[in-house]
Amino acid sequence: MQNISFTLNxxxxxxxxxxxxxxxxxxxxxxxxxxxxxxxxxGECGACTIMMNGDPVNACLMxxxxxxxxxxxxxxxxxxxxTLHPVQQKFIEKWGLQCGFCTPGMIISAVSLxxxxxxxxxxxIRDAIAGNLCRCTGYVKIVEAISAAADVLQEEV
Amino acid sequence: xxxxxxxxxEQVRTHYNYLEKIYxxxxxxxxxxxxxxxxxxxxxxxxxxxxxxxxxxxxxLYAKFKRSPYAHAKILNIDISKAQALPGVKYVLLGKEFPxxxxxxxxxxxxxxxxEDFADxxxxxxxxxxxxxxxxxxxxxxxxxxxxxxxDLIEVEYEPLEPVFDPHEALKPGAPLIHSNNVSTRNxxxxxxVEKAFAEADYTYSGHYTTHPIYHCALExxxxxxxWEEDELKIWLSSQCFFVARHWIAENLGLPVEKVxxxxxxxxxxxxxxxxxYPNEMCAGMLSMKTGRPVKLVLSREESFFATKVRHxxxxxxxxxFNKDGKIIANRTRSVSNGGAYGGSGLATAFLSNMFATxxxxxxxxxxxxxxxxxxxxxxxxxxxxSSAQVHFAHExxxxxxxxxxxxxxxxxRKINAIHTGYVGPMGLKIDSCAFTETMEKTAxxxxxxxxxxxxxxxxxxxxxxxxxCSGESHPQLDEPAYNTVNILVRLHHEGYATIYxxxxxxxxxxxxxxxxxxxxxxxxxxxxxxxxxxDSTTGFWDSGxxxxxxxxFAGNAARRAAGNAKYKLFEFxxxxxxxxIEDLMMKGGRxxxxxxxxxxxxxxxxxxxxxxxxxxxxxxxEGTFAHDDTENFYSQNHGNQNxxxxxxTCGAKVNVDEETGLVDIEDFIFxxxxxxxxxxxxxxxxxxxxxxxxxxxxxxxEPKYDKNGKLMNPSFRDYRFxxxxxxxxxxxxxxxxxxxxxxxxxxxxxxxxSTGPIGPALTSAVNNATGLHFTDLPLTPEKIWxxxxxxxxxxxxxTEKETKE
Numbered sequence: 001m002q003n004i005s006f007t008l009n010x011x012x013x014x015x016x017x018x019x020x021x022x023x024x025x026x027x028x029x030x031x032x033x034x035x036x037x038x039x040x041x042x043g044e045c046g047a048c049t050i051m052m053n054g055d056p057v058n059a060c061l062m063x064x065x066x067x068x069x070x071x072x073x074x075x076x077x078x079x080x081x082x083t084l085h086p087v088q089q090k091f092i093e094k095w096g097l098q099c100g101f102c103t104p105g106m107i108i109s110a111v112s113l114x115x116x117x118x119x120x121x122x123x124x125i126r127d128a129i130a131g132n133l134c135r136c137t138g139y140v141k142i143v144e145a146i147s148a149a150a151d152v153l154q155e156e157v
Numbered sequence: 158x159x160x161x162x163x164x165x166x167e168q169v170r171t172h173y174n175y176l177e178k179i180y181x182x183x184x185x186x187x188x189x190x191x192x193x194x195x196x197x198x199x200x201x202x203x204x205x206x207x208x209x210x211x212x213x214x215x216x217x218l219y220a221k222f223k224r225s226p227y228a229h230a231k232i233l234n235i236d237i238s239k240a241q242a243l244p245g246v247k248y249v250l251l252g253k254e255f256p257x258x259x260x261x262x263x264x265x266x267x268x269x270x271x272x273e274d275f276a277d278x279x280x281x282x283x284x285x286x287x288x289x290x291x292x293x294x295x296x297x298x299x300x301x302x303x304x305x306x307x308x309d310l311i312e313v314e315y316e317p318l319e320p321v322f323d324p325h326e327a328l329k330p331g332a333p334l335i336h337s338n339n340v341s342t343r344n345x346x347x348x349x350x351v352e353k354a355f356a357e358a359d360y361t362y363s364g365h366y367t368t369h370p371i372y373h374c375a376l377e378x379x380x381x382x383x384x385w386e387e388d389e390l391k392i393w394l395s396s397q398c399f400f401v402a403r404h405w406i407a408e409n410l411g412l413p414v415e416k417v418x419x420x421x422x423x424x425x426x427x428x429x430x431x432x433x434x435y436p437n438e439m440c441a442g443m444l445s446m447k448t449g450r451p452v453k454l455v456l457s458r459e460e461s462f463f464a465t466k467v468r469h470x471x472x473x474x475x476x477x478x479f480n481k482d483g484k485i486i487a488n489r490t491r492s493v494s495n496g497g498a499y500g501g502s503g504l505a506t507a508f509l510s511n512m513f514a515t516x517x518x519x520x521x522x523x524x525x526x527x528x529x530x531x532x533x534x535x536x537x538x539x540x541x542x543x544s545s546a547q548v549h550f551a552h553e554x555x556x557x558x559x560x561x562x563x564x565x566x567x568x569x570x571r572k573i574n575a576i577h578t579g580y581v582g583p584m585g586l587k588i589d590s591c592a593f594t595e596t597m598e599k600t601a602x603x604x605x606x607x608x609x610x611x612x613x614x615x616x617x618x619x620x621x622x623x624x625x626x627c628s629g630e631s632h633p634q635l636d637e638p639a640y641n642t643v644n645i646l647v648r649l650h651h652e653g654y655a656t657i658y659x660x661x662x663x664x665x666x667x668x669x670x671x672x673x674x675x676x677x678x679x680x681x682x683x684x685x686x687x688x689x690x691x692x693d694s695t696t697g698f699w700d701s702g703x704x705x706x707x708x709x710x711f712a713g714n715a716a717r718r719a720a721g722n723a724k725y726k727l728f729e730f731x732x733x734x735x736x737x738x739i740e741d742l743m744m745k746g747g748r749x750x751x752x753x754x755x756x757x758x759x760x761x762x763x764x765x766x767x768x769x770x771x772x773x774x775x776x777x778x779x780e781g782t783f784a785h786d787d788t789e790n791f792y793s794q795n796h797g798n799q800n801x802x803x804x805x806x807t808c809g810a811k812v813n814v815d816e817e818t819g820l821v822d823i824e825d826f827i828f829x830x831x832x833x834x835x836x837x838x839x840x841x842x843x844x845x846x847x848x849x850x851x852x853x854x855x856x857x858x859x860e861p862k863y864d865k866n867g868k869l870m871n872p873s874f875r876d877y878r879f880x881x882x883x884x885x886x887x888x889x890x891x892x893x894x895x896x897x898x899x900x901x902x903x904x905x906x907x908x909x910x911x912s913t914g915p916i917g918p919a920l921t922s923a924v925n926n927a928t929g930l931h932f933t934d935l936p937l938t939p940e941k942i943w944x945x946x947x948x949x950x951x952x953x954x955x956x957t958e959k960e961t962k963e
Binding site: 040 | 203425666840887
């Protein structure tokens with residue numbers, strides 16, 4: 001067992017976790033944050049993508065113990081106060097989702113991309129979400145949504 | 158078992174005709190065709206949407222399967238004592254504890270689909286196992302790790318039997334018997350005079366085509382939570398067919414059906430893979446009853462591959478008879494499909510493959526036989542565009558070959574034979590709307606097909622493919638009345654909103670949204686003024702499921718009727734109040750008013766309130782149901798109009814083949830779809846784009862690999878790769894070339910499944926055009942393409958040497 005303290009969606013969290021507990025299981029089972037999905041548990045599908053210090057990581061490939069001292073954001077922490085993040089808003093408007101299972105991970109990857117690169121090309125968007133598998137949409141409307149969100153974020157700057 | 162409908166009385170067919178005069182007309186539409194967003198989108202972008210695995214109940218146990226390591230073996234003994242003794246293990250379940258009804262998808266389906274083994278899969282194997290991964294025991298424990306340990310402690314003694322994996326081998330006399338008979342289903346269709354047509358035809362052409370299996374790969378693994386509480390078994394299930402699952406759960410657990418309550422969580426994709434009922438829900442349910450605690454059972458990704466279903470692989474031998482003008486007059490087909498170990502939804506493949514072969518061309522003389530063989534591989538089942546993707550792959554490439562033989566333009570050949578509105582096919586399919594020819598013209602024009610097909614340099618090519626599909630498949634028999642219906646209830650509230658109670662199966666395709674949009678449209682409300690109760694099986698209404706592209710057509714019609722029925726009640730009141738004709742009334746913009754004098758009107762809420770007050774607080778409900786009436790004899794006679802409507806589509810692609818690597822780059826991808834009236838363009842485009850991803854994977858990327866013992870060697874997204882955002886073409890354009898269908902809500906037909914049909918042949922045809930080769934077998938892996946190019950070049954070199962010598 002290990003004691004960890006870290007920031008989770010802006011809140012300070014202290015917890016005791018098993019050495020072999022994955023960050024994904026910890027978030028879903030112990031923190032009740034089920035927005036982060038388990039599609040494979042092997043780091044292949046990206047449905048469990050969370051942000052650690054601003055970078056996207058697969059929660060299933062990370063131990064909960066590794067969160068110690070880090071800044072973690074999950075899909076539940078993406079909203080800007082009471083309003084949706086522009087990426088979330090554009091996923092709704094552009095129909096960038098169907099079954100929705102890949103959506104939380106997809107949005108985290110998109111938000112991370114736009115922080116690093118506010119003016120991504122279509123290829124850069126596709127590259128940023130290449131680790132997030134989607135079986136419903138063919139990615140077309142997801143790419144469109146991320147591109148539209150980039151435009152909104154640019155206007156806001 | 159078996160509920161046979163002997164035809165429906167005329168008043169059932171015409172029951173809702175009185176609503177025609179009050180339905181909204183296109184000129185008054187505020188929502189339909191105008192663009193709206195999904196009602197579940199906000200839940201899904203915030204992580205609030207709860208899927209089955211997101212449900213954590215107090216005291217919940219976790220369940221895991223013990224699975225067979227043999228493809229075919231007798232079970233001699235199962236020793237669970239060590240597993241039972243492990244601390245934290247609460248129950249070890251064996252097959253003998255079930256009433257053993259078996260898992261079916263369809264019940265007795267008469268001769269067309271009959272099989273002794275229609276419910277051949279048991280919740281847990283008792284006497285023998287039939288594929289690697291077959292479920293033998295199930296453990297419930299305090300946590301998943303303990304359940305895994307216990308599974309390893311279960312000792313099963315087997316007597317291995319000779320397995321058979323090849324469907325042709327399985328059908329030979331003396332092959333190892335898997336169930337009572339290795340012919341799972343056989344379907345034969347003989348219509349017209351095939352002998353005469355072949356005797357009189359100018360030409361014949363024979364082709365052999367093969368397709369491979371693929372997996373559904375819904376991002377959400379199969380999952381179930383069961384909880385025995387309040388004297389009923391509550392089941393949260395990742396399913397496409399909640400009400401059918403309820404039937405089989407009750408049968409297998411020995412419960413009256415009313416004691417099984419199907420809850421409806423969000424479902425993370427299905428694609429046909431969640432049509433079947435699986436041992437998962439049977440075992441989770443039984444374990445909850447045995448332990449008195451909630452039980453969660455979620456398949457690992459690995460299990461979601463090998464322990465579910467595949468798209469059936471097919472071998473087709475096609476022989477066409479045709480005349481020199483290009484008219485095809487007869488089709489003789491012999492096809493064999495590998496059905497794997499069990500039946501379930503897979504039983505339909507033999508008859509569906511024959512039915513889809515009667516679309517989209519007018520070929521009146523047919524002699525088709527399809528056999529689905531049982532083997533010791535994981536079972537074949539329903540998958541998006543069920544059987545049609547395989548059938549159209551074969552028939553479209555056959556069309557290409559005939560066009561080449563006759564030296565007719567491939568589009569022209571298809572036009573000569575194309576189905577048009579009013580056609581009745583050899584199996585009895587009635588085509589009441591069809592813009593098929595227009596889809597070909599649109600795709601060819603946008604792709605510049607005619608210009609490019611003979612002028613591109615080697616390595617570049619264009620191809621087209623077409624297909625027809627059913628819109629609103631029905632299955633008329635199960636131990637439930639009116640199995641193929643959808644029922645919806647709409648309630649009007651004086652606070653100014655309406656509530657929909659519906660059992661429609663939302664799996665991500667947007668069925669809840671389309672139902673809400675239709676109700677909002679008819680009532681003149683905004684989408685925000687609609688509350689949608691996704692009814693569970695106790696509070697809601699029968700809906701047989703999300704399959705056969707039936708949601709928009711069936712549920713859409715039921716929704717329009719339910720809203721129309723409520724609206725009619727309101728109109729009956731106000732036609733008297735305002736002393737006008739009922740056809741003079743309109744609901745639009747949140748109001749009800751007289752069209753001839755819009756000043757005379759009330760807000761929706763006030764109108765409902767006054768109506769309720771005057772009629773002693775009578776609350777206004779509307780009910781709507783939809784059933785397709787032409788199917789009564791379809792399954793027994795293999796003839797009839799199985800579906801209310803049919804969609805048609807043509808795909809075109811331009812590809813560049815890298816001759817050094819065999820990799821194919823899709824430069825341009827055009828899709829024209831006759832989906833009737835598109836109710837929401839973005840929703841329909843999304844369906845086509847999703848079909849494109851699945852089909853690009855089908856053709857170029859995806860292939861399960863089984864070893865010599867029948868073990869799946871690539872059960873992970875790493876080794877079974879489907880297209881990522883980088884793999885998909887940047888340019889993917891959909892066009893809607895639509896003829897409104899008289900049976901669809903506002904003229905709508907399906908969009909999500911038929912679109913898988915033409916893509917495989919279009920891409921293959923483009924590769925053939927680019928390479929000068931003649932691929933007729935899927936998948937087109939880079940290795941296969943590369944080897945074929947090397948052989949082609951070696952052949953050319955020989956030819957050159959020969960010419961030089963001469």
